[in-house]
Amino acid sequence: MTSTTPATPADLVLTGARVHTVDPELPEAEAIAVRDGRIVWVGADADAARWTGPGTTVVDAGGRLVLPGFIDAHNHVRLGSDDACVQLAGARTLDAIHERITTWRAAHPDARWIEAEAFDYSAIPGGRMPTAADLDPVTGDTPALVLSYDVHTAWLNTAALRVLDVTRDRTDLPFGTAVTDPETGEPTGFVKDFAVKGLSRAGHRALRELGVPWASPDRQYGRLAKSLDDAIAYGITTVVEPQNSLDDLVLFTRARAEGRLRSRIVAALFHPRGTTDAELDEFAWAAKEFADDRLRVGPLKLYIDDVVEPRTAALLEPYAGCGHHRGDTFYPPEEFADLLTGLDARGFQCFVHATGDRGIRTVLDAVARARAVNGPRDARHQVVHVECLDPADTPRFAELGVVACMQPRHAAPDIAGPGQDWAENIGPDRWHKAWPLRSLHAAGAVLALSSDWNVAEMDPMVGIYTAVTRRALNGGGEPWTPEETIDVATAVEGYTMGSAYANFLEGERGSLTVGKLADFVVLSRDILRIDPEEIPGTVAETVVVGGEIVVTGGEVVPARPRD
Incomplete structure (x- = not known):
């Protein structure tokens, strides 16, 4: 806090606040002055008038708590959520997943792909991982890509296995690792390592080249723009x-x-x-x-x-x-x-x-x-x-x-x-x-x-x-x-x-x-x-x-x- 009169008024002055500064040198204050995008003064309401001038914007916080802006140290703003996907958050059973996909298909009868996100592993009974057979009854011949809530795995139906060329001889994929049935050797429809491969530069390009809409630049930007709006x-x-x-x-x-x-x-x-x-x-x-x-x-x-x-x-x-x-x-x-x-x-x-x-x-x-x-x-x-x-x-x-x-x-x-x-x-x-x-x-x-x-x-x-x-x-x-x-x-x-x-x-x-x-x-x-x-x-x-x-x-x- 400074005790001198500023030569130039602030651009913005916040008053009437309970400011928790997260600065041990001055833990609490009531007002903040800003000039050229930076804080120039932090102090008591009684001194705030010295920082105001004809062009100063004054904001009265009404006694509310003021904190430093939050810094989210790990936030995948590019990933979701995607308005074009079936939203599976809260679908805690396979029947609930089927119901949401069926409802979405009825509203999008001409969709070339069925894409869904936020699948919860616990929705599959018995602690097993999902298979193409779990998706096929409600997706038919339309390829389906379902991403887990953590985006670490993907779940494909039979049509998607075919379109993406996932076979018993091709399980090391650009976008993941296909899990195979221990008895038949055939891919089950469950893909591990999606976060490591599918979100890589090569994996994303491969998905885009294979025609997966989720990987298109416009869809990516839509997810980013929406998430940025939410963040602020x-x-x-x-x-x-x-x-x-x-x-x-x-x-x-x-x-x-x-x-x-x-x-x-x-x-x-x-x-x-x-x-x-x-x-x-x-x-x-x-x-x-x-x-x-x-x-x-x-x-x-x-x-x-x-x-x-x-x-x-x-x-x-x-x-x-x-x-x-x-x-x-x-x-x-x-x-x-x-x-x-x-x-x-x-x-x-x-x-x-x-x-x-x-x-x-x-x-x-x-x-x-x-x-x-x-x-x-x-x-x-x-x-x-x-x-x-x-x-x-x-x-x-x-x-x-x-x-x-x-x-x-x-x-x-x-x-x-x-x-x-x-x-x-x-x-x-x-x-x-x-x-x-x-x-x-x-x-x-x-x-x-x-x-x-x-x-x-x-x-x-x-x-x-x-x-x-x-x-x-x-x-x-x-x-x-x-x-x-x-x-x-x-x-x-x-x-x-x-x-x-x-x-x-x-x-x-x-x-x-x-x-x-x-x-x-x-x-x-x-x-x-x-x-x-x-x-x-x-x-x-x-x-x-x-x-x-x-x-x-x-x-x-x-x-x-x-x-």
């Missing part, structure tokens, strides 16, 4: 899009030109297995080409394992009730350590998807190798998801400078708790390993919190509520693993300063501090003081990005194309 409406002023190819960057530049890029973007580039040195050179070029405060490219996304629900995450001990099956890592540990050491030597920051305790340990071991070979540096490599963490590895995050990029909503009992595939596959003896937010925080790890949209709801209020309660979103039932809850202030920090630090942005975002970008949100409720059960339903009434009001009265300001 929720007060998410920076989105970290964690998995992109160089082909995808044109989508963001188009959104920027059309005024849809209201939220700032950090775009990580996907590094699938087999990425060449020449491609790494392209990645380094893109990081220099896209490096402003609105669109930044740079981190690399890798996978070490898959996901728990279809039993493809890598565990230290076998899955419950599955004999000796522990899942696999995509790389042998030595190879992955060599890979990450090489990327670290080139100065790349790595986001590594790891859900199982063996997968997470493999990543931490690789970071330790990189530090031993290259010397310690401020790399801020991330383990993304940290779903099942062995307690022995908890202190290693802080020791190695590794960020825990986590999604609290995934830890809700209605998503992963007793009776759900995650909890049943892990088994009760290991539930204490589930999403250990409090343990990591207590051990000094940086928590970067996020939604993982469209795997879960984008709204930060949903994530904060779950982090604080570990309860179902409807508030019913008992909390699951409540010993790993965190308080609201810690959750807010994870969605602001924690995520800023995780992405080397703490110097300009994450707190309401003089000199930083003027990105902040006015909430309808004071989530730091109300009962946690009231956090869901709290809305962003006003959102400011770079000093520009982009949401007012809870409504998104219409897009304005750039000149």
